Amino acid sequence: MIIFFVLPLLLTVVWSVFERTMFWMEPAFTLFSYENFFFSSRLENFLSSMFHSSISVVCAFFIGFPIAIFIRRRVKQVAQHRVMLLFILPFMVSEIIRIFALRPILSRNGVVNSFLMDMNLIDSPFSIFVFTPTGVVIGEIVSFLPFMIFSTFLALEAIPNYIFEVCADLGVNRRRMFKDIFLPLAAPGLFAGSVFIFVNGIGIALIPTILGGPGSVNAGLIATQAIIALDFPLAMAVSAIMMFTLMGLLYLGHRLFNLTKLLEPIS
Amino acid sequence: MKKSNAIEVKNLIKTYGDIYALNDVDLNISDGEYFVLLGPSGGGKTTLLRSIGGFIRPDSGSVIIKGKNVNNLPPDKRPTSMVFQGFALFPHMDVAQNIGYGLKLQSIEKNIIDEKVNKMMDLVGLTGLHNRKPHELSGGQQQRVQLARALILENDVLLLDEPLSALDAQLRKDMCIELKRLQKTVGISFVHVTHNQEEAMSVADRIAIIADGKMIEEGTPQEIYNKPKKQFTAEFLGEKNILIGKVYNLNKSKIVLDINNDKIEIANNNYNVSKNQEVSVSIKSESIQIKKNVKSKTNEKNSIFGKVTEITFLGQFVRYLVLLSNDQEIQVRSSEEVANVKLNDQVILNWKLDDFILHNE
Numbered sequence: 149m150i151i152f153f154v155l156p157l158l159l160t161v162v163w164s165v166f167e168r169t170m171f172w173m174e175p176a177f178t179l180f181s182y183e184n185f186f187f188s189s190r191l192e193n194f195l196s197s198m199f200h201s202s203i204s205v206v207c208a209f210f211i212g213f214p215i216a217i218f219i220r221r222r223v224k225q226v227a228q229h230r231v232m233l234l235f236i237l238p239f240m241v242s243e244i245i246r247i248f249a250l251r252p253i254l255s256r257n258g259v260v261n262s263f264l265m266d267m268n269l270i271d272s273p274f275s276i277f278v279f280t281p282t283g284v285v286i287g288e289i290v291s292f293l294p295f296m297i298f299s300t301f302l303a304l305e306a307i308p309n310y311i312f313e314v315c316a317d318l319g320v321n322r323r324r325m326f327k328d329i330f331l332p333l334a335a336p337g338l339f340a341g342s343v344f345i346f347v348n349g350i351g352i353a354l355i356p357t358i359l360g361g362p363g364s365v366n367a368g369l370i371a372t373q374a375i376i377a378l379d380f381p382l383a384m385a386v387s388a389i390m391m392f393t394l395m396g397l398l399y400l401g402h403r404l405f406n407l408t409k410l411l412e413p414i415s
Numbered sequence: 416m417k418k419s420n421a422i423e424v425k426n427l428i429k430t431y432g433d434i435y436a437l438n439d440v441d442l443n444i445s446d447g448e449y450f451v452l453l454g455p456s457g458g459g460k461t462t463l464l465r466s467i468g469g470f471i472r473p474d475s476g477s478v479i480i481k482g483k484n485v486n487n488l489p490p491d492k493r494p495t496s497m498v499f500q501g502f503a504l505f506p507h508m509d510v511a512q513n514i515g516y517g518l519k520l521q522s523i524e525k526n527i528i529d530e531k532v533n534k535m536m537d538l539v540g541l542t543g544l545h546n547r548k549p550h551e552l553s554g555g556q557q558q559r560v561q562l563a564r565a566l567i568l569e570n571d572v573l574l575l576d577e578p579l580s581a582l583d584a585q586l587r588k589d590m591c592i593e594l595k596r597l598q599k600t601v602g603i604s605f606v607h608v609t610h611n612q613e614e615a616m617s618v619a620d621r622i623a624i625i626a627d628g629k630m631i632e633e634g635t636p637q638e639i640y641n642k643p644k645k646q647f648t649a650e651f652l653g654e655k656n657i658l659i660g661k662v663y664n665l666n667k668s669k670i671v672l673d674i675n676n677d678k679i680e681i682a683n684n685n686y687n688v689s690k691n692q693e694v695s696v697s698i699k700s701e702s703i704q705i706k707k708n709v710k711s712k713t714n715e716k717n718s719i720f721g722k723v724t725e726i727t728f729l730g731q732f733v734r735y736l737v738l739l740s741n742d743q744e745i746q747v748r749s750s751e752e753v754a755n756v757k758l759n760d761q762v763i764l765n766w767k768l769d770d771f772i773l774h775n776e
Contacts, residue, residue: 310503313470318517318568319491328516332507 157391164384173380181385190370194350194389197366200281201349204288205342211289212296213338217330219297220304221312232301235294247287247358254278254286254359279361287355292348296341303337304330347394420479421446421572421604422467427476429462429628436462437473438628444572444606444621449598452608453615454625455651461576463625464608468497468574481571496565500577502557504549504564510536511545514563535563539597555586562594566601573598575607579614591617612652616640624648642684646774649697655746657697662688670773672696675741680717682769695774700746702770705735707755708763718765721745723758737762 167176185191223231238246253259254277261273276282307329315325331338353368360369367390374383424442428435436459444450452460465471467478469490477486485493504513515532536542539559549557558578565573578594579587595618598605609615615622616636623633624647632644643649649657660674665683672679672694681696688694708720721737724744735747735756745764756762 308503310499310501311505313490313497313499314503314505314564316470317468317490317497317565318520319489320520324520329505 160384160391161388164381164388166381166384168379168381171378178381181379181381182389184382185370185385185389190365190386193365193370194367194386196281196363197350197356198393200285200364200366201288201346204285204292204349205345207285207289208293208296208345209338209342212293212341213300213330213334216297216300216304216334216337217326219301220307228301228305232298235297238294243291243354244358247291247355250283250287250290250359251278254283278359281360281364283359283361284356284364284366287359288345288349291352291355292345295344296338299341299344300334300337303334307333343398350390419446419482420444421448421481422606423479424463424467425477425479427463427466427473427478429459429466429471429473435459435628437466437476440476440625440628440630442623442630442633444604447602447604449595449605449607449618449620451615451619451622452606452625453612453619453622453651454610454631456610458626459628460608460610460625462628464574464576464606467572467606468495469493470497494571496568496570496573498558498561498565498573498575498578501581502549502554502561504557504560506549509546509548510541510552510560513549513560514567517564517568531567532563535567538566538600539563540593554582555590558582558590559593562597566597570603572604572606573601575605577608577610579609579611587611587614588617594618624651626651642772643697644775646695646697649772649774654697654699656700656703657695658743659693659695662690662692662694665690669768675743677719677739677741679719679771680768681771681773684769684773686773687775688773696771697774698745698766698771700734700748701732701750702766703745703747704765705737705747705749705753705756705762706765707753708761717768718763719745721762721764723756723760723762726756726758728752735762737764 163173164181165177165179166173167178168180185194219228219231251258255261256273256275256278258277260277261270264270265273277286311329311333315329320328350366351368353366353372356364356366356369357372360366365373367386371383371386374380374386420443422442422444424440427437427440427442429437438459440459440463442463452463454460462471466473467480469485469488469492473486477484479485480494490497505516508516511529511532514535515528518528518531532545536544539562541556541559541563544552544556547556549560552560558581561578562573575594579590582590591614594605594607598618605618607615607618619636621633622636622639624631624639624645626647631647632639634644639648640652643652643654646657658672658674658679660672660679662670663673663678664671665688668683670681670683670686670688672681674696679696719739721739723735724738725734725736727734727736732748732750733752735749735753737745737747739745747764
């Protein structure tokens with residue numbers, strides 16, 4: 149824990165206040181890197197990437213959670229894990245290729261646009277699917293949706309079958325079932341999935357690099373660009389800011405929703 | 416006065432593949448009756464209960480509750496509530512929420528729900544535990560919450576699927592008394608599934624023995640225990656002394672049986688048997704007297720010779736195993752050690768004429 153988690157975190161913070169040299173950095177205490185971050189378009193990019201990540205989380209919730217519920221309720225118990233395996237299959241293809249493959253699908257004369265045009269649903273192709281923040285959000289959903297499905301399915305799987313029989317006996321309708329049973333009992337899984345998608349949404353540089361346009365830069369990409377420009381202290385500062393932001397959000401979430409209660413083991 | 420039927424089950428059949436879980440079962444349960452379905456595991460009693468509750472669709476036959484055919488109704492549309500095996504509570508709701516949830520679904524006003532929940536909690540003995548979560552409750556308390564959750568809906572029938580199986584023996588005894596009291600208080604029919612005969616005897620007004628998907632026999636606990644009509648029932652209730660033989664002779668008051676050439680006389684309680692028919696008889700081990708055999712012959716009709724092969728002291732009583740001349744073994748329970756009866760002694764066993772019970776099948 150200390151070696152793999154606390155130490156890198158500390159180093160990140162320490163290095164972020166070092167002075168930049170030509171090819172590396174030297175020990176010092178300067179907030180130049182932070183200034184560099186907060187008083188440039190980088191802050192704006194960072195905030196918008198948080199916004200886009202949130203949208204990805206919400207979309208993944210509305211797509212992934214119903215899929216997990218469907219698998220838990222409608223697929224035979226013995227087949228459930230096999231169905232879950234299907235969602236692992238995409239991971240056998242390298243992430244770069246998986247995301248790159250979205251380009252011909254989403255581009256101006258890609259599969260989606262051709263289909264919509266052929267169906268006479270639209271007159272001219274949509275160009276917002278790639279090289280825009282929308283493209284990044286789509287890429288994030290495609291990449292991270294399985295994690296939402298996994299984590300919520302695991303939480304739903306822990307719900308004993310008798311709960312559904314009691315519901316049948318009491319006459320719980322679908323809406324009530326979702327609100328009173330699935331949502332509270334899957335809350336830990338939903339939380340884990342959401343945090344995972346949010347963090348990766350702002351942290352993974354690959355997706356905005358391949359699918360994003362000029363306006364869609366996330367924190368991961370800022371850090372990557374800083375490293376390419378050999379500005380290590382800036383890269384460290386960006387990472388540190390990401391970390392603190394996340395901790396702050398978790399704290400806020402804890403104050404608002406009482407995470408301990410939310411994550412209380414169901415027993 | 417004949418009570419009206421709360422539940423009528425007619426010709427119920429349910430198969431799983433080639434296996435008959437229910438094979439043409441008929442059943443009538445009266446209003447306000449505590450009815451127990453007793454039988455070995457896998458005998459079909461739970462399938463029968465779940466068919467009544469609507470959790471299982473039978474292949475054919477009908478379930479009529481309060482004069483209404485409910486074959487095509489889902490569980491919540493039937494006038495039944497179910498208490499499930501194990502501790503089937505909503506883990507994220509507290510006691511009061513668990514109990515009131517069924518009423519909340521019916522959009523009943525909150526203060527009315529609270530009032531009913533309070534009343535119900537007092538009734539089942541959970542006073543003051545409103546805010547406890549299920550994992551903070553003992554097994555017995557969790558089952559009380561289930562009872563309250565089911566009873567608060569005020570349905571005509573309460574179905575209980577092995578409600579006490581997860582509790583320890585002492586708690587089970589206490590809960591039996593509690594269940595019986597509760598049933599008398601609310602006055603509706605309870606249908607209770609169990610494989611535990613003690614539990615069944617202590618709560619039931621009437622018991623049905625179910626095995627291999629069939630109704631073996633039904634009757635009051637006294638009838639089932641003292642005068643089981645079927646050999647299976649006697650065996651299931653732990654009867655060890657079952658002898659198989661033929662009817663040698665019979666008249667209106669007596670039947671003489673030939674059991675491997677030993678003649679035994681039993682009382683004829685309107686048994687429907689004929690000469691030379693193969694039958695089985697049983698006798699409770701506490702109904703037999705044992706004494707040392709000093710004569711070589713006896714003229715007593717209701718007695719038999721044997722040899723003691725085992726004597727076991729079991730606290731409240733002493734158990735003798737006696738081997739008969741025809742190689743059948745008989746168990747004798749005596750409240751105290753019989754003087755001068757030792758291991759390997761030749762003994763004579765006596766009984767009263769009507770202590771033997773004849774089983775037709």
